[in-house]
Amino acid sequence: MKSLIKKLSRKKLNLFLIFCCIGFLIYANSFKVPFFADDNDNVVNNIYIKDWKYLPKLFSENLIAGAGLLSNYWRPLLLLTFSIDYHLFGLNKYWFHFVDISLHIINAYLIFIILQILLKRNGLSFLVALIFLIHPIQIEAVTCITGRADPLYLLFLLLSIYLYLKSITPNGEIRFYYFSLLSFIASLLSKEIAIILPVLLVILEISFNKRWTIKSVFLRTIAFFVLAAIYFLSRLTILNFKNILNFYDFNSVYVQSALVRILTFLKVLLIYFGLLSFPHDLYMERDLPPVTSFEWSSRTSVLILIVISYLIIRRFSKNKIYFFGFGLFFIALAPASGIFIPINAIIYEHWLYLPMVGFFLAILSLGEEILKDRFKRLTTFFLLSYLIFLAVTTVKTNFNWKDPITFYNHILKYNHTSIRVWNNLGMAYADANELDKAIDAYKEAIALDKESISAPPHHNLANAYLAKGMKEEAIKEYRKAIDIDERFIYSYNNLLALYLQAGRHAEAIPILEKKLKLSPNDNVTRDILNTLYKLPKK
Incomplete structure (x- = not known):
């Protein structure tokens, strides 16, 4: 098998074409996946990507401001790519998927090129890149249209590393260094996790x-660290749209206790190791409660970390691949660990998009060192079987994304307590005109929302009531949505339409005043409000 890999990797163009064939083949059934879930706020309902006059707003406002919503994400380059796609082909799902898959394939190829430069070992570099390409854990980042943030930031991060390596060679040119800095900036503009690059470069230098x-x-x-510091300070100040140091809108034991976050991450780490080694039962919105004691999962993770540390220290002088591989894994995972900043969830599969490269680099190196040249046939059989297993699992798992109803019902097989999943399932049923099922799903979401922090289920329940002609019930739910989130602009519009149609002007006025306070430049709202002020009071 080694000789085959060497032959394939000698001609880089041939290797790239092989990656293209494999990538498009295993993701072929993702082309029919429609826009849904986060795609609606990021793309479908985002007016900023649909008109070039909003171009400055892509760089000055939060990710979903164009949909009238507030987020603590700032990813202008991601929105710019969506805007380019939209202006070229409109909301053509096939094109959006083509771009996402293409980015993923290019990343796999760049991983091979960079590892080949660092390791001078074609076989290991090829296997790591191929596993990156076909592993089903990547589906959230590749099949999901708005998952593009991961392939996009990694594209520029890998380009930055490649250009950095070219700049530090004996005959390296300074221009490559400057281009590397520019690529780093582009990566930061694509996704926040790119901030790890300066630390990765240090690990890379020490290792190779x-x-x-x-x-x-x-x-x-130093220039990379300065750029990272400028970015971080900007996100804390002028680009801090919500609460960048706490993605949760409420306090909990997870938010308040760093120890709980560490214990929880240790459990998450064990799950990640399992999903990477033997991916199964893959789904979004995993329900993982915070860990408050040193339970068996945490103890197991600590034991694994001790073994990893021993391996790194013992082999550091002779083989720094373990140091680099596990260093890459943990550094790339650190921003999503929740230890330093409580982020928007405890566990997501797409957070392994880059870390998995370090994981498999270290594991395959260990296997190669243990086996050496023994059991060649058995090793070849095992590797081929494992690669086929990964590819088949990716194809099978992609079918769970074929439509929103299938997708959310698949999640609910494993997680019955996600407010967002029940709400989104209701929306999927509503789009299919199955209103009774939609209402049941929204009510389930509302029942799970014990602390009344989620406005969308109430808004969507109101929409379903309205579609069934139940106007009074709809009004009550729209008002509840506004009470929970006064910035939820969608409920204002629908509630006002109901009030104005019914001639209930006295009730419409305070809603108009609230809406105008949120959007001072909304001249239509101002004109309606002024008209109502002039009407005689009944």
């Missing part, structure tokens, strides 16, 4: 540059 010194590494990476 035999002539590295503290001074030389400092001088070469």
